[in-house]
Structures are given as C-alpha cells and as structure tokens.
Amino acid sequence: MAEEPDFDVIVIGAGVAGTVAAYQLASKGHSVVLIERGEAPGSKNLSGGILYTHSIKTVFPDFLETAPYERKIDKNRIVFTNPGSWVGVDYQDARLAQLGSAVSVLRAKLDAWLAEQAEGAGAMVMPGVRVDSLIKEGEQITGVVAGEDELRARVVIAADGVNSFIARDAGLRTKPRHEQQAVGVKAVIKLDPAVIEDRFNVDSEHGVAYALVGDCSLGVGGGGFLYTNKDTLSVGLVLRLDDLEKKKLRTVDIFDHYLEYPLVDSLVKGGELVEYGCHLVNEGGEAMMGQLVFPGLVIVGDAAGLTLNTGLTVRGMDLAIGSAIAASSAVSAALEKGDTSAAGLSGYTANLASSFVGQDMHTYNKAPAFLESAVGMYGDYGQLLADVLHGAFSLDGTPRQHMSKVARQALKKSPVKLMQLAKDGLKGLKAL
Amino acid sequence: MKLAPVAQRLGGNRFILDEEEPHIVVNQELAKSTGTAERIIAACPAQVYSLGADGNVAVEYAACLECGTCFELADPGALSWHYPRGGFGVQFREG
Numbered sequence A: 001m002a003e004e005p006d007f008d009v010i011v012i013g014a015g016v017a018g019t020v021a022a023y024q025l026a027s028k029g030h031s032v033v034l035i036e037r038g039e040a041p042g043s044k045n046l047s048g049g050i051l052y053t054h055s056i057k058t059v060f061p062d063f064l065e066t067a068p069y070e071r072k073i074d075k076n077r078i079v080f081t082n083p084g085s086w087v088g089v090d091y092q093d094a095r096l097a098q099l100g101s102a103v104s105v106l107r108a109k110l111d112a113w114l115a116e117q118a119e120g121a122g123a124m125v126m127p128g129v130r131v132d133s134l135i136k137e138g139e140q141i142t143g144v145v146a147g148e149d150e151l152r153a154r155v156v157i158a159a160d161g162v163n164s165f166i167a168r169d170a171g172l173r174t175k176p177r178h179e180q181q182a183v184g185v186k187a188v189i190k191l192d193p194a195v196i197e198d199r200f201n202v203d204s205e206h207g208v209a210y211a212l213v214g215d216c217s218l219g220v221g222g223g224g225f226l227y228t229n230k231d232t233l234s235v236g237l238v239l240r241l242d243d244l245e246k247k248k249l250r251t252v253d254i255f256d257h258y259l260e261y262p263l264v265d266s267l268v269k270g271g272e273l274v275e276y277g278c279h280l281v282n283e284g285g286e287a288m289m290g291q292l293v294f295p296g297l298v299i300v301g302d303a304a305g306l307t308l309n310t311g312l313t314v315r316g317m318d319l320a321i322g323s324a325i326a327a328s329s330a331v332s333a334a335l336e337k338g339d340t341s342a343a344g345l346s347g348y349t350a351n352l353a354s355s356f357v358g359q360d361m362h363t364y365n366k367a368p369a370f371l372e373s374a375v376g377m378y379g380d381y382g383q384l385l386a387d388v389l390h391g392a393f394s395l396d397g398t399p400r401q402h403m404s405k406v407a408r409q410a411l412k413k414s415p416v417k418l419m420q421l422a423k424d425g426l427k428g429l430k431a432l
Numbered sequence B: 001m002k003l004a005p006v007a008q009r010l011g012g013n014r015f016i017l018d019e020e021e022p023h024i025v026v027n028q029e030l031a032k033s034t035g036t037a038e039r040i041i042a043a044c045p046a047q048v049y050s051l052g053a054d055g056n057v058a059v060e061y062a063a064c065l066e067c068g069t070c071f072e073l074a075d076p077g078a079l080s081w082h083y084p085r086g087g088f089g090v091q092f093r094e095g
C-alpha cells in the first residue's frame, strides 16, 4: 500500500447495516470511521417501520429495554381491498407479544441511537459528509474520496443503502431492472396515543401492523402498510417501478387514493401529517445480491440487495443487521490475519450464506417472480373473496344457495379463472 | 384522509437547501425524445418535475426527497441526478 491507512475500516453509511458493522468492529478494538451524508445518522433514512428484532438482539441483548422503538407489534392484519369492499385476516398472538419479536421503529430515532452505540464503542462518527468515490490502487480498494478529502483504510464497507451508488459507480454492481425496485411513499401522521389505543384496541406498549393489497394501490404491484407508533401512525405504499410505469399512473394520485380509501381513512382520521417521505425498496430477492466481496471492500445491507418481500412482510432491516454481523466478523478476522484481499475477506460470503440472511434469501428466491406474475393478488382475488362473502351475508329474502354454488358463481363472474387460481395458489405456497 | 397538495405536504419536512449546487439537471432534448420527461413527472412522489409553459421540464430540486426513482426510470443521459452534498437536502425527523 502506497500510504499508511488512516483507519482499519471505513464504513460508508450510518443506516442499520453501517452502524451495526461499525459497532461490532470498534468493539473488537479496530479503528473505525463511520461516514454519513446526512446531517445526523438516520436523517436520510426511511422504512415502513417493522423491525424483526431477532438479529439486533444478538448484538444488543437488552435492545428491548434500552433502544428507542415505538411499540411491540403483536397484531397483524392482512387486508384485500376492493372498490367498496375489503376482506381481511386478523391475526393476534400472545406469543408474539411476549417475544417482542417485532417492533415498530422510526429510523431518525433508531439510527441515531445505533450510531451512539458505535461511537460509545470507539468508532468515529462523521456526519454531513458524502463519499463521492472509492480509491483503488491496482486491484485493491484502499479508501474513499469525499469532496477535497481522501481517507484510507485497510477495508471499506459499503453500507450506503438501496441505490448502492458506491459500488455501482465503481462498476462493481449493475443497474437493477425496474421490476427489481419499488418506490415506497410514506406519511407519518400524528395522533393522540389515547386515540391510537382506543382505535386499534391496544395498550400503551403494543401495536398493530396492517398489510393491504389491491385497490388501495389502484392495482399497481406492491401494497400498502399502516403501523402504529407511540403517538404517530406510519402509513405508506410500496409500488413496483415496472408496474407503475406500465399503468401510467401518477404516484401522488395513487398515494392520495390510498389515504382516502375508506378503511385507511377510518384509521388515520383526525390525525395530522408531520412528515412525508419516499425511498426505494429492493424487490429482486436473491437474484439481486451478486458479488459482495472485492479486494478491500465488502457490501452490506440494502446496498447488497438484501430485502425480502414475502407479500405478508417487508424485511430489510433484520437482514441488513444480519449482513453487518456476518461482514464484521469476517473483516475482523481478515484484519487480524493481515490479508484484506478478496480471498482474505471471503469469510463474509461464507458467513452470510450460512446465516439466516443467506438461507432466507434462498428460501424466498421465487417470491419476486410470483408476486410479479400473480396479478390477481392486486385486484381480482380480493373481489372474488368479497363476492363469495357477499353471497353469505347479503340476506335480502331471496332463497339462499350453498357456499359451493355461490363460490362457483362468483368465480364465473370474475375475470379470475379456476386454473389460474389453482396455479397461483400452488406457486404461492412454494414461493412464499 | 385528504392530504394537502404536495407542496404544502412538504412543509412539515426539514430541508437544508444547497443553493450553490443543484443536484438534479435535466437534459431537455433527451428527456423529451426518450419519454423520460413524462415518466419522471408522473413517478416523482414529491412532484419535483412539472411541464413548464415553454415545454421544458421544470425542476424544483429543493423539494427532492432523494429516493432516486427518477434516476432509475430515466433513459441514459436524460437526467443527471446524484445525492446532494453532505449535510444538504431533506433531513427526516421521523423516517
């Protein structure tokens, strides 16, 4: 190396992946700088807001006692929305409440706390600095350029999020296809905690997660979410870019339609908008991951394509944390051995593959194709469900018919074909 | 819930405007000829883009929420877009 490095490790991006990687490596005694382009860690970050806590609890065992999260989520509601009707599944489980396996979070608060933990462990946190490019000496990545400044390190960790410009601009990752990306739009709506507890039938510690699909997104592939926080609601939509483009709809019109959708309207009414944001989401699953280890560089979190949309849950934060854990132990080992070549860092690939991250990415590798092809999910299936239930509940004095006949008639009226339903059902069971 | 128009909706957000260096520049010719103009006008959740009276795409870069959707949907060369300089742009207080 031409110049003596300034740090053992440079981490680019103080999201959940970057802060956890910085914390782990600093805790092991390595010199670490965590660079963040936002004014403060968390200020550029947005998620829907359900953190599945299993991976963060391995880093901070007392996470639930000390970290700033909003509510423990023990009620899940899945709703198929149609114009004028909706059909939902309501799932509540005392086991979830006890485990604290899912909590709602707001990233400006969570990421700031995580960065503090990294700083407490000895990492240097450098906010308000945008990394512009990587420094390469021969094959080896040896540092970063930020404006006029250059910083050098033995290893660089790209934790720069979904757009992954650091790796893309260096020619290490390709531009994703539109069907591999979705735009998430979100409103944070302030509501009195007493109203939240009353309206959602929860106590002051617990909360609800809604997943909505169908007419609420005007049929565009993706869906809506609504999560309860302490004194706000996180209300948003995720729209796949290929379908958004194909349907020629305006994002803002879809979002307005979503907030005015009767069910959503009834849940947010009386609230006050306090923040409006948007952010991309990876939708490509395992196929998007690609190569994650290069000489002197590893890629973690969203920047590595690690997000899973299983239809019922959007997961990215727990995977980002899992990848940070896998990467930091490999980076630490490489630093100790004094070999930060691609071979020296290859422990990351192995750690990741054997961790829940690699395994879950693999298990759900057919989910993206399924969610793309099962267009009935975004409209016709919900209508079919409502028509069957309508047959059962619309007692108007006309003679009743058996459920099987009602279902057959509803199916006949619907554009959904029985074969298609059976095929999607089977494919869905295999993919999800 | 009926939300206020987007411009007002953004009123609750915190922005630090970089007046020296706009982070978005549209190549008007290419944007029009490739269909990029219509695509980004429709897709941007912050309505940063609009069709000006002169037929060009007007850019209100100060309102950008930095998602990158426009950049992903643009044809090569039609849009120059990058993150604002460090410390500038939208600063979420909730996220």
Ligand SMILES: Cc1cc2nc3c(=O)[nH]c(=O)nc-3n(C[C@H](O)[C@H](O)[C@H](O)COP(=O)(O)OP(=O)(O)OC[C@H]3O[C@@H](n4cnc5c(N)ncnc54)[C@H](O)[C@@H]3O)c2cc1C
Pocket (backbone or CB within 6 Å): A012, A013, A014, A015, A016, A017, A018, A035, A036, A037, A038, A041, A042, A044, A045, A046, A047, A048, A049, A050, A051, A052, A129, A130, A131, A132, A159, A160, A161, A162, A166, A183, A184, A185, A186, A236, A237, A238, A278, A279, A280, A281, A300, A301, A302, A303, A306, A307, A314, A315, A316, A317, A318, A320
């Ligand atoms: C609408 C929406 C809903 C979602 N819902 C959920 C959910 O309910 N549950 C869940 O688990 N996941 C969810 N996700 C996904 C989740 O938000 C991401 O997977 C997660 O944020 C990834 O973390 P990360 O640390 O990899 O990236 P990020 O959190 O994006 O962090 C990247 C960081 O890098 C910084 N950065 C980028 N470039 C530079 C640069 N050049 N120089 C310096 N700093 C830079 C950024 O400012 C940022 O702080 C959702 C995402 C969206 C958009």
Ligand code: SF4
Pocket (backbone or CB within 6 Å): A278, B043, B044, B045, B046, B047, B048, B049, B063, B064, B065, B066, B067, B068, B069, B070, B071
């Ligand atoms: S990055 Fe997002 S918010 Fe900014 S102009 Fe592009 S689409 Fe609009």
